[in-house]
Amino acid sequence: MAFAITQNCCNDASCLSVCPVNCIHPTPDEPDFGHTESLYIDPRTCIDCGACADACPVDAITRVSRLPADQAIYAEINADYYRDRPVVAEWATPKFPPAAINTMPRFDVAIVGTGPAACYAAQALLRVPSSRITFYDRLRVPGGLARFGVAPDHTGTRRIGEHFRSMFTHPRVTMKLGVDVGVDVSHATLSERHDYVVYAVGADTDRRLDIPGIDLPGSMSARTLVGWYTGHPDVPADAIDLTGVRRVTIIGNGNVALDAARILTADPEDLVGTDISPHALAALRASTVSEVVIAARRGPEHAAFTRSECQALVTRRGVEVAVSGPEGTKQSIEELPMSAPASALQNAAVVDLNDNDVVPALGSARRIVFGFGRAPIGVSGGQRVDGVEFEDGTVVASDLVLLAIGYRGRPSPGLPFDTAKGAIRNVGGRIVDDNDARVPGRYVVGWAKRGATGGIGDNKVDSEETVEALLEDIADAPPSERRRLGRVKLRSGR
Template identity: 35%
Template sequence: MKANCWSYVWGLLCMPADVLLSTLTGECVHDSFSSGGPKVCVVGSGPAGFYTAQHLIRVLPVMVDIYERLPVPFGLVRFGVAPDHPEVKNVINTFTQTAKHSNCSFYGNVNVGKDVSVEELKQAYHAVILSYGAEGNRSMGVPGEDLAGVYSAKDFVGWYNGLPSCQKLSPDLSCETAVILGQGNVAVDVARILLSPIDILKKTDITQPALAALAESQVRRVLIVGRRGPIQVAYVPRPRKRLTELLLKTALEVPDEKEQERRNKASRMWAFRFFRSPVEILTNPDSSRIAGIRLAVNRLEGSGERARAVLTGEVEDVSCGLVISSIGYKSIPIDPSVPFDSRQAIVPNKMGRVQQATGLYCSGWLKTGPTGVIATTMNNSFDTARSLMEDMESGTVDISAAKPGSQSINSLLKKRGVKPVIFSDWEKIDSVETSRGEARGKPREKLLTVEEMLQVAHK
């Protein structure tokens, strides 16, 4: 504890009042730590994983190992944030500091549930925290959604952001009109990428294949469709009253001559289409690909956030050659031993404590579902870290016995032919990507396959 006094003091400041009181007046949790401190592993290196690890190591002298399926860290910060929003990616600097902390280690290229089981992790660590996010797609549940020309926003975003599993997507952008289903942040990001001038995009870290495809894109019109109204849109955290005022002002404002001339000359346009739900994807005569989408016309029952979309019986057909479904991500089960609520697509938990599984925790979207922004995930992850701290102090999680941690896991991985990527290996990848980007006048040019990443990492 003395060697880590500043961390201890910071921990006192961050503790809930009841934990702080018991720490100051009773047995300090630090005093019961086994030699070298408790060992905790975090599965997933996105915002939830890093924020959980960050809070633990700044408060307690614990050893935290982060396991990641891909050879590269940072999850949705790398693969989900829009290329033209680089300021949001600045959080990577904070995560890098966490990864370089003496009490933290990163092990990429380790597929938990396949290369190593959760039960094996539980044997090696005092606690296991699942933070692997939401990598599945929610289905629209309408006829034709599997046709060529229909994509999930998750896959489309992964394609232009360099997610290896999405590099074969090759979306057909030869149509004039695209329809995006959903009105959240991701839907607006996708619309913006489809319509942004190439001169703007080529200065970002968007992948070169995506940039080339967008340069040839024929998409000139994007409709962003939502089943409810403007009061219920999810793409901004702005207070609803102010949002409504802005939408009404824009809709009712008569443009002056100069503005009207600018609009008339515009080569691309976008619009919201409210009170609409998808009914069916329409096909061309030979049924090989989409020709449009049939939308049900809705009305609202109730008001505000709780307003419910109700079908009116009317439908509307919209001609389009591209449909992108942005109705939400969902988590998927990682290991048969981990409880999973398939209806809500989360691991059932209470304040991050996985139900009926002592020593097992979850944070991020796996804990709550795919809601909120990075700041929301930060608070969510800190809450899970505090739950673990409380359980260590109360004895619910036994930290008296020594645990082997990464030593035993690395031994298992070696026997199974898996070579992890440590953080210094990631820095080699980072260096190559930034150098390639520099040559093109952009922040980075990402490696697009796991094979390329491993080749650079293990040089």
């Protein structure tokens, strides 16, 4: 009986190195890696040893015979990935640290940020005995996205924070919290203090949607809601007011949108004991939200959410999940392969958003409606939002509108910025200036490197690529020589 990878998969590939029979794919050297929503165990090859389950940092791997009813589908999902793929017995060429790893001179690295990308970079750096690391974070609580971006009811995924916690007390690590790099200390000063600087600052602003009314009171970023229910220090307790709110419309259909819809329609008592903020729990207990509409600009075949997040919605009790869209939407969903995210909606009822019916009474089943083919053209209202207008003529009465069309990074004075990507300018993790010349001693990882794409585990390979580049640079020029060249560059303004 094989094991299966379930909803919590973080994709960081920790399980791969311990599998004795190479039955977990895609691996980092395979084309699919980074393009699937999770890793998958091949039931034809799995020998049921359980090593992968022990290694998984987020408890995403379970013996098939022990899958609860609401996750039994993952046995089939894992098997389905291999339906048209041959058994892969060959191992990739192993990768080893540089031969000189034990003879490298001492070097000091500043890592700006304490989220997953920062921690994966630190893990890779701490393999070098001569490394010293100083974390900087503008918040006084470490963890970044793992602490303030993961929904409180995703307890498995939130365990990634426990996986990193011991690193913050490592004898070669120093923590400097409550320090805003670029404000409290300049980027130039940081480069003077440390041999190398790695930026892991993520993406903390929203993509802009330029439609009339988007800035009306009652229209806000879903990021604000996430910070509100996770207790982010930047989001006040009264940032979200659910008083009198019956219908919420979310523009966008990525995983953030689904998290928001799930929390807003959750039974508050199911959130007791999680890391949800006390003020959010109190507000949800008094909430009158009856329906959440998730508006997707395109059809179900282009769904931006993952199948596992959608699966978590359709298996909940007490919350109806329905779909709405142009003619043929339901048929399109039924024709999707199992691996397609929206295939989890194949048993969902079809409703008409034009009638503006809201689930009538609090205490009855709440409802989440996936509205496909709904391109927003405006948010209506006088003193406050009262609806969302869509390109097809549909108007959905709404008491609260959340924008969830993606995040992007923001520029920081002193760092070269790629406005198109919303990330720090870099080549393979090495920061480059506006003329594509390398900036000595400065590196970047995570969303700040590649733009706001990918989940927590995708940062592992990304961060290791950057650290490999840093170690190559140490071999080419010792830290003392690098810092001399860096100071010349900073003084000359180049």
